[in-house]
Amino acid sequence: MIHGRLDYRHRRRIYFLLAGNLLLLGLIRVLLKEGSSFAEVLRRAGPDVAPVILAGLAMTSVIFVGAIDLSVASIIAVAGSAFGVLVHHDQPPWICYFACLAAAWVLSMWNGYLIRTLKIPAIIVTLAGLPFYRGLALIVADLGIPDFGGNISVYDAAYHQPGKFYAGWILLATIIAALIWEAFGRTPRQWLARGNSEEACRLLGMKPERILQSAFCAAGIFLGFAALIAVTRLQAIEPGRMLVGFELHIVGAVVLGGTNIFGGEGSFGGTILGAFFLYFISQALTYAGASAYFQEAITGAVILAVIGLDCAIHRRQKQLDELA
Amino acid sequence: MNWHEAPDMRNWILLLLLLLEIATFTFLSGVRFDSAGDFTAYFQSYLGDLITQSTPTLLLAFGMTLVLITAGIDLSVGSMVALVGCIMASFPGNTEFWWTAVPLGLLTGLTLGFLNGALVAWLDVPPIITTLGTMIFYRGLCFVVMGDLEKAPFITVPGYEWLGIFSGVIVMLGLLYLIGGPYVYHSRWLRELFMMGGNRIAARYAGIPVQRRTLQVYTLIGFLGFLAALSFTARNSSISAGSLQGFELQVIVAVVLGGTRVQGGSGTLLGAFLGVMLIAVLEEGLRGASIWGDTYLPFEISHLEYIFLGALLLIGVWVSNIAHQRSRA
Amino acid sequence: MNIMKLTHSFPCLLRGLAILGLAGVLTGCGPAGSGSGEGRESIRIAMLPKLVNIDYFDACHKGAKEAAEAVGAQLIYDGPKSPSGAEQNNFIETWIRQRVDAICVAPNQPKTIRRFVKKAKSHDIKVITWDSDAPQSGRDLFVNQVEEQALGQALIDDLAQQMDEDGKWAIAIASLDAHNLNAWRRHAIARAKEAYPEMTLVATEITKEDENLARQKVQTLLNAYPQLEGIIAFDSNSVPGAAEAIKRAGKVGEVHLTGCSTPKKMRPYIEDEILESFYLWDPTQLGGLTVRLAYRLAKGKPIKDGVEIPGYGKLNLSQSDPTTVIMSEPIRFTKENIDELDFGI
Known part of the structure; x- marks a missing residue:
């Protein structure tokens, strides 16, 4: 079971983040003024972080196998372009949603394929994908829409359903499915196995290539939902500028959640808590009325403090582990 | 561990790609040369602009290569350079600037680098998350220092402009790459970094002071960040809190294109240099080719920069990998 | 370990750099001559x-x-x-x-x-x-x-008139280092201090040119400051984001919004009367x-x-x-x- 496969360090990180999240929520509760609603804080949290968590789950899957995907934001931009072009040509909503999901899935699979066949590390392939897909998104929009002027406006509320009304439910369903799969499924363990040692996998008769591809496949599905929510909650889709820098935010959430950036160790739960933690920091700063000039510095300091503290606590143990 | 597999073949390929790029884009920019004098004059200003534009990237690429060799990474370079610049910009622009702001900038650079190193070496925080945190933190400090202002004391400091023009940056880069580069290349220090990148635990058992080396490398980046801040502010004569956003990815892409392994244990400084130049030539070329693009392309030429950058990185690394395997076989 | 190979390849490194260095020295420091374009007739x-x-x-x-x-x-x-x-x-x-x-x-x-x-x-x-x-x-x-001062003042005047010159207001802005936006912001704040002493600025939120982030932050503001009555959003993504936040929080009519944005982005919100006005040229x-x-x-x-x-x-x-x-x-x-x-x- 899941509890069994997580080592003490990872478990501690999860408790740490859980405590951190509760602490931040408590802080927000204390800071609330007369007339503010705490229920509102909780109710909005899910839908607001949904794309971060879903993209985070995608990132976690590929980091499990020892890969990484730095092109997530650009992939979402391509999905947004595809969605916008179809909306522009008056296709029914379900076709547009499907195109959005499919675009993200195909590009994620394509990343996996390139990594497998070119034998180039994932970080380089997806670092190349980061600008490449961004350009692709722009070209798709530019060719698909005559007179494309930097953004695609989507007026009809029928096209805003997933992002504006169902984000929370999509998130909840995906989280439950992901956690159950992680706890009982075989595939996530195979990812971790490959992340630990590709060679060992091969010797055991597993196919590391196929495992890698399956991780990118799952990531594509998660990413598709992330894109669907991120794209359909906007009034105007800007393929050239949407979510720039999102990938580092995601990597931050994943690593904060205790997943080893080099693969083979981690959990979906950690990522979810990490994403919430980052979200609640920014919320708490607003509720505390922190000056706009200081917010970023405080956010950075809190992240450093949390990670530094956690690493410092188990440093001794880690050194002992190395000796063993 | 393959520090000794000096990838000379790869660098020749990168050089070839570079020349190819220059030729293509010169053609696309629509420049026609009537005489040999025209030709040299054009390329003089072309190369001069190219080098001065990419000085900050070149400086940081040196440090980034070393840190990637140790299997670390530094995502905070953009914020670091901006913060050093912001702190220097708080001083009035007169002669005193040289012995107040500049030393303080140096101290800031070293401190910021050292802080990264300390978190990585002493607290064992993974480099990527350390520097992701400091990237946000240092950027935040920029806003604390500068607020919403754009400050330009640099333009009135006597002699400061020299740091941003060709002769100044060539001295800086020459010292770094022609004197510092070979010195580092032959040093035991670099081999220890390679070993740390190959296997950190083994390196410790081999008697390499891993912590000290880590601190040194990150502090060196801080120092290079200070130099980059000098040349950046001298060239652009002002700085604001949001300057140099996205700089870290620019440096990392260039270094990776130059053949440095992100997982550590392999990399060359010359490769990093060529990587930076490849990207600079690409960007410069697309800037110059917009008339060609308007005529022949069904979409904006600026979209192509993304496409080419991605393709260049992938193809560059792929081709040099293949060549590398061939040459070893 | 192959030291031979290492020393062997070093000349290559030097040679490569020397080529570039030489090319650089040729460049000199002065401004260089012309490429081409002489004899071109069109401007x-x-x-x-x-x-x-x-x-x-x-x-x-x-x-x-x-x-x-x-x-x-x-x-x-x-x-x-x-x-x-x-x-x-x-x-x-x-x-x-x-x-x-x-x-x-x-x-x-x-x-x-x-x-x-x-x-x-x-x-x-x-x-x-x-x-x-x-x-x-x-x-x-x-x-x-359009003059910076005129626009900054027009925005705050418009908001003040909608808020009856009284109450709490907030700012949503793309970034703190965008020159235009911050010039307008400064003029608006200065004008508010001087002409509308009853109005208090309670918060400034950075929206990073992201419509959704603007929506998120403004929605948080609406909950954090229940008495908030007005918002000025200074860039084309912040205004639709803020409008969406007001719509979702169900505070249409209670919270007034104005700012600078483009008609295409604002049309649905203007038609739904979530905000009364915005500015552009x-x-x-x-x-x-x-x-x-x-x-x-x-x-x-x-x-x-x-x-x-x-x-x-x-x-x-x-x-x-x-x-x-x-x-x-x-x-x-x-x-x-x-x-x-x-x-x-």
């Missing part, structure tokens, strides 16, 4: 927006293109992908080398382009700033779409006017008060600065006029 105008892939500047581009075709000039339109002053300098350098006749810059950081304006002028290239000015840079002309006209003035300058024709410009009318120069052309007053968009004044963006 070449380069136009540099703050950034590309954004609807506002795309509309400017459209206007510029039409004007360039009308006067028979060749237009180069390109710019950085993020609002960076340093990258704009690289564009200016490229164009100086290509010997364009005029460069029109919308500077992200006005002080940053100073050296490059000088460099361009030393090559006999006319430099015009548009969208925002670079004072003391030595530029030839500034095409001011005609960006196509701005692009067109800039190109026509650049053409006149490059041809050596004077720019004087009252000169007739096709598609625009009589020029209006600023009283305080004879090199500043003022294009228009800010236009107040409301439910009534949004359909007539749609600039296609």
